[in-house]
Structure formats: structure tokens, C-alpha cells
Amino acid sequence: MKKMINLTINNIPVCVPEGTTILQAAKQANIEIPSLCYLKDVNCIGSCRVCVVEVVGRRGLVASCVYPVEEGMKVLTNTPAVRKSRKTTIELILSTHHKKCLSCVRGNNCELQKLSYDYGIDEDRFKGEEPIYEIDKSTPCVVRDNNKCINCLRCVATCNNIQTIGAIGQIRRGFDVHIGSPFETGLGTTDCVGCGQCIVACPVGALYEKSNIDEVWDAISDPNKKVIFFTAPSIAATLGECFSMPVGTNVEGKMVTAIKMLGDVEVFNMNLTADLTIVEEANELIQRVSTAKPLPMFTSCCPGWIQFVEHNYPELIPNLSSCKSPQQMFGAVLKSYYCQKNNIDPKDLYVVSVIPCTAKKFETARDEMYNQGIADVDVAITTRELSRMIKGAGITFTSLPDTEFDSPFALASGAAAIFGATGGVMEAALRTAANLLDGTNEKVEFMDVRGTSGIKEATYRINGTDVDVCVASGLGNARKVIEMIKSGQKKYLFVEIMACPGGCVNGGGQPVQSDSVRNYTELKATRAGVLYNADSEGELRKSHENPIIKTLYDEYFEAPGKAKAHALLHTTYQSRK
């Protein structure tokens, strides 16, 4: 038990554990101290000084995001000195900021804009020289615009400390200071995996996804194209946030309705190919064990993780499952089986996947994801991009009725739904593997692999043997797990990795929640809750019991791992070291 500390904040008594910062303690007194550079679990450097407060008896103002509480302390958060200091700080930040709010992707979701409004800022009090930076568009995933950057370093901390990639850093000093890749050669020349975690950490519009919205609109209005959308498991759990709905609202029905209102399109459920992935992957795992192929096997559904291996640990490529991700499997199924069955030329089918992820934009463009010159998936758009299309079409999302996914690809298992959370793929695979290996094993819930902690381990007894598994999310955690495996310290059979902390629900393409949400709530867990509820409420909970999967094998793929399945549903990787 930590020692408890008593203090007052604006004369309101609060009692918090030792080590708590003033900023966190103030929340107990129902006060949110403004912040910019601070982001819970990510960045705590006390550099922007927007969060200053007065501590009675102490000279000067202190940065509350880094200042720990002390017994008997008296804190004042709203004195004239505090207000004046904060206001000047914000005005100075604005003096070099490109104030193009009207055309900014973060136009009405910007922490700086909000502060500016809250503090009644004169945006031109200090007219500074605005440096001009070239916009970095060198990756297919992430765009960096230093002209909007306020040097809070939240992105750098994310990339260096959480993801351990180090693609960007702070360059030069004083007036010339800015964020960039080493030698300013652009993100595309670094080991950036496109995870987009830097985007969701940014308080302003300096980081965003490379948008593909225009291409999608073009396809929708092209009379020669048949357009198909499919949505990843976690989209229904987060899309509502873009329309000011509470975090943790399941909007599956409204989402399908909204997409169908965009034009003459069909909307399928990507969860279906999550089920297909599980059946292929469980089968691959069983094969690997019986044929003494490289173990542990790593999951392969996360393209950020795949690039991480290709850049940093190419020697582990043989350990990656050869299964394509659910996104790519769906594309492959549509452009083969579905086209054949419906007499469509694959060239005329335009496939749009809606994903929580920026790295998936890179994945669609990989050479390995083309079949005879035709891409499995034509374009991948993020949750945010979909919301912008819906808004642009004038659809009043929150009042929409529910619609079901289109057949024949509507039904999916609960195992597929939980793919969007860390541990979900593992649990889904265990449900199927346990059942396939031992027909009497009906275990459904594998609680040890749930939850948002970065590394989880468990041992399950399946068919008379102990199966050691590990689940990690966040690439820093992935690196730790790999190092433990390489040093022989740990031995696992099966390892699930997702590049984004908490999994896809917290993906780099998800709605950007401001610091006031991220600092004070459990965003990842609340979003994941939607998926676990959907799973426990449904009847179908195991991937291999999905009747559509059975039909797919009966009518087309024959059996898991068979020639056609292998050609279309599996892939290869390449070293990028």
C-alpha cells in the first residue's frame, strides 16, 4: 500500500497516493488542469508549461504534470498569475503556428484550438516568423506537417519509447528546432512501420494518415465499377466517437446503414475472414508442431508488426505465420471465389477495406498482395476517413436505423469480434485449436490472455500437452518478448503480437481522443469492452463453426492449407534490414 497524501487544491481537500502528480490529483477536485506535452503512459517531460499552477509558499509557478503532491500542500490552479502565464505560453506557441484551422484535418478536434478558445487568446499578440517546412509524404501511411507542429514531443516519445522504432526525433535547437527523421530524408527512408501511433498522440494537425478518400469517391461514381466495403472488427466499436457518441458504444448497425448511404455499394463483415484466418492459422500451428517447423509461431494479422520483423528481425521471418491478414484474405476471397460465382471480372470489382490502422495502407500495396496484377484490396481507409466520408455526405449518423451486413458475408463468430483487442486473436485461435485437437474440449473463454497489459503469458493444457502462449501489444513489448525468446529465457509455442498498445481498438487509424480523455480514462479497455460484449452475447463463438466458412471450403478452398487456400490465403515476407 502506498502512503496517502493529504493536500488542498483550490481549498478543496483531496487525498491521493504518494507519487501522484498535482495534475492527476486535481481531477479528484473536479478540476482538469490544461496540458499539452503531457500524455499519460507516453510523455511526461514538463516542457510546455501550459499546466502551471501556484503552490502556496513556493516561489514561481510549477509544472503540475511533473510535480508530485506533498503532505499539507496548498495548490491554486486558477489565480491571475496562473491564468496570465498560461495565456502567454499559448500565445507564444501560436506565434509561429500556421493557423490554418479551416483546412486542417484536426479542425475541430485540436487541443491547441481548444486551449486558445478557453483562454480567450489574441492569436497575433506576438507576431513571429512562421518557418516553412516541406510536408513529409514519403510513406503510404503517415503524413508529417511540421508547420502545424508545436514540439510537444508526444510523437517522438511514442515512436521511441513505446514503439522503440526511433523513426523521428527532435532536430536542431532554438528557433530552428523541429521534428524530423534523421538527416531529414523523410519517414519513408526510416524503419517507420506505419503504425500511426504518433498520429493519435499528436495534439494538433501535424500528423495524419495519407488520405485515400478521393479514390473511393471516384470508384463509387464510376458506373463500370462494383464497389464493396468491408469493415474490420474494431470499427463498430469506435466509429461512434467521431460523431460525439460516448466511448464504448457499439454502432455496427448504424455503420452499415451509413456506408450503404454513400452510394451503390455492398457492405460485408470482415470478421468473416478473421474466422477464416483462425481456421488457417490453427491448422498451420498444428502442422508446424507435427512437422518440426520453426516455433514459436507468431501471428501475422498486424502489418505494423510484420514490417517490424522485416526491418529488425528478418531471421524470424520463418516463424511468422504464412497466413495473410483478414483484410488481405477478404480481398483475395472477393476477387476469386466471389467474382467467379457472380460472373464479375475482378478488374471491375473495387474493394475498400475500412480499418483501424494506417499500416494497412502499406499492406494493400505490397507486391505479395497482388494476384496476376490485380490487388486483393484496392484501398484501405481508416475509421477517421470513413467518418469524414459520412460527414461529407451529410448523413446524420447518430439518428440512423440499424442495417445488417450484406449476404453472403455477414455472419461471423464472437471469436472474430475480439480480434480487435490484444489477446483476441490468441483466444480465438485457442478456441479452435483446442476443439480441433480434442473434440471434447469445449473451452471458450481464455481469461489469462485478456486485458490491456503489454505482455501476457499463459499455459493451457490441450489434448494432454501444456501449450505455452504469449501475447504482446506495442512494439516495445514485442521487442522484449523477442529478446527473451532469442536468449532462451522463454519458450512458447504460439505468440500473438499487435503493434498498437491494446491492439486494433487503439490503432493508429482510430478516432483521435484528446489528452483530457486519454489522461483520465481507460480508453483501450472501454473500447475493447464493446468487442468482448459482442462475443459473449452471440451464439456462435468459435471460428471453425461459422457455416459460411464451411461453405467457402466446400465450394472453393477444399480444406485449410490445400493448394487453392495456400495460393490465395497465404503469403511470404521479405527482409528490409
Add this chain to the structure above:
Amino acid sequence: MATETKSTFRGTPKQERELKKVIEKYKKIPGGLMPVLQEAQAIYGYLPVEVQKIIADGMGIHLSEVYGVATFYSQFSLTPKGEHIISVCLGTACYVKGADKILEAIEEELGIKSGECTADGMFSIEACRCLGACGLAPVMTVDGEVYGKCTPESAVEIIRSYMDKED
């Protein structure tokens, strides 16, 4: 996006061995990056991407961190020095007498910017603070030799005389 190193890197295996020794020495010491960068600059004369990569790999840190520190301190140079180092004083006295025009003229003559080195490795230009020769303003130096009361035209003449010496 512009890369900052223009001329191709010509490091020798001997230099690399020396650098690796330095890295070994400072690897485990907190704050060891600074002395490593200083010694690396002493070995190579500047800190091109190739050298910074060796340092990042050797120290087990990201290249972005090495680059961040190397660009933070003005003592580090990312570009090689030319055989002849031209230094134009931009101190107050020289500046009011049009030193910026002189710098511009030299930059134009050599086709490089201040802080860069010509592709043939002959000349590099740098701007400097007051040389203490304000009576002679505007002032420039070439390889330490001071030239006073310059005009853009005379500055170019001086540079050309160094080119002629080479022939």
C-alpha cells in the same frame, strides 16, 4: 527532402577501427554520446550519415537520437570541410557594411551554401561571429588568412586566386 551530406563518404577501415574503440570506451557511460561524437568528428573531420550510423549501432541507440544531438550543438559539422576553408564574418560591424552580400557572392561563385563543401572537396564556406578585426570590416578569412575591406567583387577575386594556385 534535402540530404545534408553532399559529397560521397570516404572513410577508411583504420578510421572505423578507431571509432569503434571510442564507442567501446563510452558505450556504458551515461551521457557517453557527446564524447563519442566529439572524437568521431576529430577522426573524420565531420559527422556524415555513415559515421552516425556506426555510432547508433555501436551505442545501441536510434539514429534519430544521434542526429538530434549532432544537430543540437553547433560544434558538430555534418558536412566535410574543404581543403580551403572560407569564413565570412557576420558580426555586427561587418554585417552593417554588407557582409551578407559578400557571403551571397561567394555562395553563387562556388554554387554551394554556407555550411556546405564543394563536390570536388576544394572549398567550404562558413559564416562566423566577430573576428575582432572590425576596423577592417567587412572581413573574410581563407585558411586563417584575413582579408579586410572586402566587396562582393574583391571577395570573388580572392576565391579565384586560390583556384589558380591549385592549377
